Amino acid sequence: MATESSTLDDSTDDEASPIEKKHLVLSKPMDTNVTICDNSKCGEVDSPSEDVTTCLVNLTNSDYASDLIKKTKKQKDLILKAVSEGDPSSLVTAGYDDYASDLIKKTKKQKDLILKAVSEGDPSSLVRLLGEIEQLSSLFTEKCAEDFLMDRLTSKDTGKTCLMKALLNINRKTEEIVHILLSFTEKHRFLDRFINAAYTEENYKGQTALHIAIERRQSKIVKYLLDKGAKVNVRAQGLFFSPKGRNYGFYFGETPLALAACTNQPDIVTLLMDKSETNIDIQDSFGNTVLHALVTVTENEKPHNAFIIEMYDKIIRSCRNKFLESITNMEGLTPMQLAAKKGKLEVLKYILNREIKDDENRILSRKLTDWAYGPVSSSLYDLDDVDTNSQNSILEMLIYNTRIKNRHEMLSLEPLHSLLQLKWNKFARCMFLLSFLFFFAFNITFTFLYYRPRKEEKGLNTSLQDLSTLDLNSASGCFQVLGHVYIMICSIFLIIQEGIAILWLKLSDLYSVVSDAWFHVLFFTQAVLVIVSTITYLCGIEEYLIFSVIAITLGWTNVLYYTRGFQSLGIYSVMVQRVIINDVLKFLLVYILFLFGFGVALASLIEHCAEGEDCSSYGSFRTAIVELFKLTLGLGDLEIQQEAKYPTLFLILLIIYVILTFVLLLNMLIALMSETVDNISKESENIWRLQRARTILEFDKGIIYFFKDKFKLGEKCKFSGNDIRLCLRINKVKWSEWHSQVTCVQEEDGVTQPKEADGCSSITSVDEVDVSDQGEHPTILQENEEDSVLETAL
Helix, strand or coil, X not given: CCCCCCECCCCCCCCCCCCCXXXXXXXXXXXXXXXXXXXXXXXXXXXXXXXXXXXXXXXHHHHHHHHHHCCCHHHHHHHHHHHHHCCHHHHHHCCCHHHHHHHXXXXXXXXXXXXXXXXXXCHHHHHHHHHHHHHHHCCCCHHHHHHHHHHHCECCCCCCEHHHHHHHCCCCCHHHHHHXXXXXXXXXXXXXXXXXXXXXXXXCCCCEHHHHHHHCCCHXXXXXXXXXXXXXXXXXXXXXXXXXXXXXXCCCCCCHHHHHHHCCCHHHXXXXXXXXXXXXXXXXXXXXXXXXXXXXXXXXXXXXXXXXXHHHHHHHHHCCCCCXXXXXXXXXXXXXXXXHHHCCHHHHHHHHCCCCCCHHHHHHCCEEEEEEECCEEEEEEECCCCCCCCCCCHHHHHHHCCCCCCHHHHCCCCCXXXXXXXXXXXXXXHHHHHHHHHHHHHHHHHHXXXXXXXXXXXXXXXXXXXXXXXXXXXXXXXXXXXXXXXXXXXXXXXXXXXXXXXXXXXCCCHHHHHHCCHHHHHHHHHHHHHHHHHHHHHCCCCCHHXXXXXXXXXXXXXXXXXXXXXXXXXXXXXXXXXXXXXXXXXXXHHHHHHHHHHHHHHHHHECCCCCCCXXXXXXXXXXXXXXXXXXXXXXXXXXXXXXXXXXXHHHHHHHHHHHHHHHHHXXXXXXXXHHHHHHHHHHHHHHHHHHHHHHHHHHHHHCCHHHCCCCCCCEEEEEECCEEEEEEEEEXXXXXXXXXCCCCEEEECCXXXXXXXXXXXXXXXXXXXXXXXXXXXXXXXEEXXXXXXXXXXX
């Protein structure tokens, strides 16, 4: 929590927190020793800088006040008001202008001296200054005295107390300073008000001394504050702590507990959780609990993740509410779902594979080792919030969210990987094959119908009459009628299916459409073109041919979509797709600019060709474009055009064009394509797996409601007591762990449960590796000494 500068320059990943990479200029820093002021008026003032509008009567100058108090009661009230507000004009009005300037001069820097004493760790000066304001407060009633003292210990424009000032400037005397301040306020009966005072400035609004002590890692002071009555459920809601939109700050969940957890202070976490007043379920401005906050601040670095996971585990085990992990934030996400959305691999792996054996916390487990035999173990994984039958399921979130850069790694975690493989084997593979046959027949039918139109010699205007007089007894007549009906039905089906799929897409996320969902757009476009071409053909409109040839070309190109059913072809298709997107489109953009510019220039140099003469091939813009394209492919020549008004200039332009396109652009394209293929080849398998996973989910969502239960995966399992869940069974072979561990599973109450015995320990670690399943049975993963994976059927 940076406090010594007016701007924050820390950079954070927007996948790691709800903070965007833009600077928030903090007009009022939390604390600083630098003051910028006019030289003529520069004094030692509190930060953020403020005009000193209050004054304090120095104990040595109290005789001024005594002389004034001897006047009338009304004058006394006016004097005290003027002294407390630092208003010399009121003193002048009251008739005491002789005392006014001297009083203000003597007391002007009293508050600054107190703040300086606490920040520099000067207990003796602090005690003296507190004694001075204590004696002055005796002139007021009890309530006014409390307000007076609180005002003297607090900065008006920020709400920062001298206690906060002391904690922001930690030194060896800080503990003593804190004890002096709290003892003083307790003596004058405003301890609770003082210790729980919060910042009022918008950037740090809501922050209390307890927040600062935790951030400064002062466990002794934290304990002392708690013992003195510091509130534990307060929330720091300033822009710095709850950044939204354009703001930039530090997000930790706003509460003291979340701050201690996110900054790796287990002792303070224990201290706070032991307090009966602590509400662990409290949610911040985003609806996040302390668990959400831990997930948010996680980075994809194992040393950092280790303490996050340890803290997460400590909180859920110690919390009295065993359903803390089920609380959703404003986005409707649990901590596990948030980890998936933010791409927090290590945290998600921990949650999915968490196995707790003690009876009290067994309900927190998401994995249960059912039995083990030698190196083989059979584990049950909880499918709640994982499979597609749950709202905001992990599976859908990872597959459809293209902003998650490491989603292919996350999909390799168990039970996600096995779940996808089981879906493929159980229904997606057959549905994929049927979809291919349906689409292939659709393309074949449409191609044969329009490749050889009937009775071309009669002209298109008679097509409708020909269809009405067809001999339905003939094979060709029946084929045409049935063919048109078939392609119309198929086209309407594709439009509905792909239209719904496109509506589900976030059109604002163009990258998602290009990388994962481009086939939806292509299928939809093809279906529309087929219907338009069919209607125009039946109506005898000659332009039907335009729509039909585009539809045929697009249809056979779309067959590439079905290569994702085969790994080798799918990877090749991925490479083609990425080369087109990354290199060819950029090349075409630059090439079209050259082609257009040189085409217009060369066509302009050709003089008008008289009728009946042989015209130059560069005589028009259209022909010039064709000739220049031939030159790009090396099929043209640089023959001097005699019809050009300036033949030399014409030749120079041709030579420059050849150098820029044929020599430079084409060779650059080849080099870039080669580099792209090399880079993509390393990731192509991951991209293919993601595409296949998306296809599996498309078929899963397309299953009719009445058949959902039939294709539902998992089995009912009993974790403990009445805790019955839908689980997925995964069997594994782990040779390396078996060599060093012996697994014992004992039977208890008719339910097989894993238990640790002398010399025995259960296998709980999970290596996330690729698996392939046979039928409805998961596979056993076999690992050698180096944990290499072999796949065998159970």
